[in-house]
Amino acid sequence: MTQPAQVRHFRHEALLYDGIGQFVASVVPFIRDGLEAQEQVLVVVGPAKIEALRAELGSDAGEASFVDMTSLGRNPARLIPAWRRFIEAAPQPRSIRGVGEPIYPDRSPAELVEAQAHETLLNVAFGDTAGLKLWCPYDVGVLPPEVVAEARRSHPIVVAHGGSEAHSESYVPEHPSPARRDEPLAPPPEHAREFTFGSEPGELGIVRGIVWQYAVRAGLSRVCVDSLTVAVNEIATNSQLHGGGRGLLRLWTQDGAVICEVSDAGQIIDAPLLGRTFPPMHQRSGRGLWLVNQLCDLVQVRSGKGGTVIRLHMRGDHA
Amino acid sequence: MTRWPVRIERGCDYVGLVESAARQVGEVDELCGLGPGAHVCCVVRTSDQLELWARRCLQEGALAGQKLFRVISQAHAPAGRHQERHVTVIDPATLSRNGYEPPSADRVFAMYRRESARAREEGFTGMRVVADMRWTLAYPALRPQLAAFELRLDEVIAEVGATLICVYGEGDHAKRDLAEVVAVHPLTGGVPVADAGLRIWNLDRGTWEIAGEVDESNVDLFERALSAALASGPVRRLRCGGLRFISAAGVRALSGVSQAQPGQAVVIQEANPMLRRCWTIFEFDAQLPQVVFEPSASRSEEVAG
Numbered sequence: 001m002t003q004p005a006q007v008r009h010f011r012h013e014a015l016l017y018d019g020i021g022q023f024v025a026s027v028v029p030f031i032r033d034g035l036e037a038q039e040q041v042l043v044v045v046g047p048a049k050i051e052a053l054r055a056e057l058g059s060d061a062g063e064a065s066f067v068d069m070t071s072l073g074r075n076p077a078r079l080i081p082a083w084r085r086f087i088e089a090a091p092q093p094r095s096i097r098g099v100g101e102p103i104y105p106d107r108s109p110a111e112l113v114e115a116q117a118h119e120t121l122l123n124v125a126f127g128d129t130a131g132l133k134l135w136c137p138y139d140v141g142v143l144p145p146e147v148v149a150e151a152r153r154s155h156p157i158v159v160a161h162g163g164s165e166a167h168s169e170s171y172v173p174e175h176p177s178p179a180r181r182d183e184p185l186a187p188p189p190e191h192a193r194e195f196t197f198g199s200e201p202g203e204l205g206i207v208r209g210i211v212w213q214y215a216v217r218a219g220l221s222r223v224c225v226d227s228l229t230v231a232v233n234e235i236a237t238n239s240q241l242h243g244g245g246r247g248l249l250r251l252w253t254q255d256g257a258v259i260c261e262v263s264d265a266g267q268i269i270d271a272p273l274l275g276r277t278f279p280p281m282h283q284r285s286g287r288g289l290w291l292v293n294q295l296c297d298l299v300q301v302r303s304g305k306g307g308t309v310i311r312l313h314m315r316g317d318h319a
Numbered sequence: 320m321t322r323w324p325v326r327i328e329r330g331c332d333y334v335g336l337v338e339s340a341a342r343q344v345g346e347v348d349e350l351c352g353l354g355p356g357a358h359v360c361c362v363v364r365t366s367d368q369l370e371l372w373a374r375r376c377l378q379e380g381a382l383a384g385q386k387l388f389r390v391i392s393q394a395h396a397p398a399g400r401h402q403e404r405h406v407t408v409i410d411p412a413t414l415s416r417n418g419y420e421p422p423s424a425d426r427v428f429a430m431y432r433r434e435s436a437r438a439r440e441e442g443f444t445g446m447r448v449v450a451d452m453r454w455t456l457a458y459p460a461l462r463p464q465l466a467a468f469e470l471r472l473d474e475v476i477a478e479v480g481a482t483l484i485c486v487y488g489e490g491d492h493a494k495r496d497l498a499e500v501v502a503v504h505p506l507t508g509g510v511p512v513a514d515a516g517l518r519i520w521n522l523d524r525g526t527w528e529i530a531g532e533v534d535e536s537n538v539d540l541f542e543r544a545l546s547a548a549l550a551s552g553p554v555r556r557l558r559c560g561g562l563r564f565i566s567a568a569g570v571r572a573l574s575g576v577s578q579a580q581p582g583q584a585v586v587i588q589e590a591n592p593m594l595r596r597c598w599t600i601f602e603f604d605a606q607l608p609q610v611v612f613e614p615s616a617s618r619s620e621e622v623a624g
Contacts, residue, residue, distance in 0.1 A: 201536040205516065208532075208564060226593045234567055237535045281574065281606050287567040294600045 010126045011133040013165065014155035016148065018141035020052060022161045027099055028056045029163070030135060034097030035063045040090045043099040044069045044079070045137070073102050076111070076118035077293040080125045080276045087132060094131035101137045103147060108255065110313065111298055112147070117179030119154040124272050135159065150178060181268060182304040185311060188261060192252040197236060199245040207236045207249055211260055214251045218258045220316035227295040228314045232260045234288035235310045239264035243308060257297065261311045268303035275299065342477060342522065347508040350376040354383075355445050355480040358473050358520070360504035362497060362512050364489050370397065372509075373449040376484055377406060380447030385482060386438035390450035392457065407434075411454040421458035424468050428475045435479035447482040452500075453491055462496060466540060467547035470503040474521040474548075484508075499540050502531075518561075519544045525552045530561030533569035542572035549580050560589035570597045577610045585610045 017023045027043075031053070034041045041064035043053065050068065054061040065086070073079050079102060090096050102115040119136060126132055138151045152158060152170035159165050195210055197203045211232045215225040232249070239247030243264025250261040268274060275289030293299050298313035343357045350361060350372045363369045377387045387406045396408075414422035414430060431446075438446045455461050461468070469485065476483045487497060489510050498515040501507055505520035505528075517531040517540060527548045533541045549555045557573075565573075577585045587594075590612055598604055598612070 201513070202516065204534045204536060205532060205564075208534075223592070226591075227596075229564070230566070230593055230597070233534060233564070237566065237568075240535060279601070281578070281603070284571065284575075285568070287571060287601065291567045291597060291600060295596075 010123075010129045011157065012122055012126075012155055013133070013135050013157040013159050014151040014168070015135045015137040015159045015161075016140050016151075017137055017161045018139065020049065023049060023137060023139070024052050024056050026159075026161050026163065027053060027135070027137065030097065030099065031057065031064055032060060034133075035060055037095065039095040039097045040086070041065065041097045042067065042083075042086050044072060044082070045099060045101045046070055046104060049101070069101055069104070070106075073100075073115075074297050075293055075299060076102050076115040077276055077299055079118055080121060080273070081278055083122075083134075084125070084278075087126075087129060090131075096132045098132065098134040099137065100134060103136075103138060103143065103151070105139070105142045110300060110311075113179045114298060114300060116147075116150050116154065117177040119151070120175045120177040121272060121276065123154070123173075123175070125276070179300070181302055183302060185300055185302055185309060188250050188259075189252050189254070192250045192261075195249045197239075197247055197249060199240045204233055204236055204240070208233050210249065211251065215258050215314070218253050218316070220258055220314060224258075224314050224316050228258060228260060228312065231292040231295045231312050231314075232262065234292050235260075235262040235312065238262075238288055238310075239266065242266045257313045257315045259311060259313050261309060263307055263309040265307045266303075267305060268301065268308055274301070342505050342520070344505045344520065344528075345507070347506050350484055350508055351379060353379065353447075353482050353484070353506075355385075355482060356477050357482045357506055358476045358504055359484045359506040359508050360469075360501045361484050361486045361507075361509040362489050362501070363486055363509050366397065366488075368509075369451065369486055369488075373484075373486070376449055377447065380482060381405065383447070384444040385447040386434075386441065386443040386445070388434065388446055388448040390448060390454070392451070392454035394457070395451055395453045421455075421461045424471060427468075428472065431472070431475050431481060431483075432479055435481050445480050445482070449484045449486060452485050452487045456491060465496065466499040466503045467543050469500055470519065470521070470544050470547045471550070473503065473505065474524070477521045478524060502537075502540060503544055515540055517541060517544075519548065521548075522558060525554060526556040526558060528558045528561065530563075532564040533562070533572075534564065534566045535568060538566065538568045538572055541569055542576060545572060545576040546579070549576055549583065549585060552583070554584045554586060555580075556586040556588055558588045559591065559594065562591060562594065565591075565594050565597070567597065567601075570594065570601060570603070574598075574601070574603045574607060574610070577607055583609065586613055587611065588613045589615050 015026055017026055031041055043064055044067045047068050047070065050066045072082055079100065087096060102118050103112065107115055136155060138148055140148050152168045153172050154175055155168055156171045157165055158168045197207050208229050212225060212229045215228050236247055239262055243266030247262050247264040252259050275293045279287045279290050292312065296312045297315050300311040302309045343354060347359060350359065353359065380387050388409060389406055390409045390411060392412060393410055411422050412418065414426045416423060435446045455465060487500060494513050498513040501512055502515040502517050503519055515537050517533055517537045519527060519529050522528045587610065595612055
């Protein structure tokens with residue numbers, strides 16, 4: 001058996017296509033080439049595209065792995081850990097071909113920014129990973145030009161429909177993510193409810209009670225209510241331990257989602273993959289943000305000299 | 320008494336029966352109405368209050384046919400007080416190995432087992448003990464271990480069916496320490512003290528009930544209590560039906576304590592869905608196969624059947 005030829009460096013490439021037809025016409029040969037070279041193939045795209053790819057690949061589809069981006073990547077912070085698991089499970093010498101489309105038109109503005117941050121963080125997370133070639137498709141027919149321009153900044157190589165590759169002249173190796181930590185979030189609405197908390201025993205219980213009641217009244221499912229309560233507890237605990245011992249909780253609803261924001265005086269220093277690295281068994285602390293990313297639909301972290309703001313989004317449609 | 324079969328689905332081959340004697344749990348007024356197996360943490364404001372309640376409590380024990388004991392150090396024995404008739408006084412110092420080290424937990428537990436058996440041989444229904452816990456003040460090194468000691472003692476009390484009232488002086492211990500010892504007793508009486516937000520007690524041999532909420536404020540207590548609860552026996556069960564909330568640190572504590580007990584299966588019963596979900600998110604289910612979550616539904620069916 002011939003060993004697959006290993007890509008020497010991480011290849012992070014943006015595929016620019018226009019419409020589902022071009023998507024299938026570009027991605028199917030990419031997948032087939034990988035399968036023929038005995039590479040491990042993972043495709044993380046929306047369900048309609050998975051269906052279209054499977055139909056075109058026919059029996060070859062069984063050799064590749066498909067994951068629904070709208071589920072796994074609902075919170076883009078869950079994508080890097082998923083890629084890492086796939087990479088670690090691959091046989092050596094590692095040769096992996098991936099397709100991941102974290103940016104699609106249904107993303108809310110907040111999700112889009114975090115998905116763009118994910119694209120940038122891929123370079124940080126896998127910059128040293130040999131044997132990984134990842135295509136990130138962008139539908140230029142429906143995505144705003146500025147989103148496509150951002151793709152050119154976060155991907156060193158741009159692939160056009162038809163397969164021609166070109167180095168992106170806009171690529172910035174030390175790319176400042178659009179969701180960089182010092183970039184402020186849009187201010188909360190005026191009707192947001194506010195509660196301050198400190199570090200006295202019982203205060204976390206009060207915070208949990210406030211979140212739980214608010215989420216129930218907002219109509220979230222029981223699973224979502226409990227998940228959000230656990231998540232806010234973790235962030236409020238961080239405020240107690242690392243954020244000056246006190247914090248401000250704000251709650252509001254927006255576009256069917258409950259949003260909980262916790263701000264404090266602490267500062268997160270230089271940890272770009274915080275919450276995206278699986279905490280090993282023996283690790284006593286540092287599990288909170290990992291857990292929060294697994295539980296919430298979107299997590300926005302902003303931190304600077306003025307303090308830290310963490311905004312958690314939870315929609316109510318989880319089973 | 321309720322009995323239900325415990326099925327361990329993976330991790331070990333043990334299949335057995337848990338017998339759960341109903342234990343008294345909650346608040347008691349003035350140390351009255353206590354049955355066999357009752358283990359009370361009573362916080363008193365004054366020595367007079369202690370003496371009044373202790374007398375009533377021992378009278379109730381006498382009426383119930385129990386052999387009566389008082390555990391009290393010589394230093395705290397009321398001056399000039401005549402020993403009550405039919406009350407055996409135990410000075411904890413006599414349980415010390417050498418007279419100056421604190422009595423070891425194992426010696427204390429052996430005393431309860433021995434005296435309980437002797438009481439029954441003598442025709443009593445069991446033993447009733449009022450323990451003046453001020454003796455612990457003489458051993459500062461004992462302070463951080465007090466909650467774990469009380470928790471293991473709770474298992475012994477449940478096992479021998481004794482009635483034990485542990486009396487703590489409100490002004491003798493730090494508020495946090497009092498909250499911790501209250502948290503490891505199934506029954507509480509006397510002066511209200513700060514609530515640790517958590518309660519853990521022995522339900523039956525090898526089975527522990529956890530109730531309340533675990534977060535940053537009490538996760539250290541939770542971890543120490545779990546370490547004590549899981550310290551021995553091939554299989555330990557944690558009933559978590561009353562555990563309303565557990566933080567990531569609490570889940571980690573549960574995993575860490577379970578990992579520290581090699582060869583011991585830990586069965587978690589009635590876990591709420593979030594505990595189960597967090598356990599899976601941290602991938603402890605793959606790393607700790609000795610920890611088994613017993614499906615709540617199947618247990619309910621088995622109880623009903």
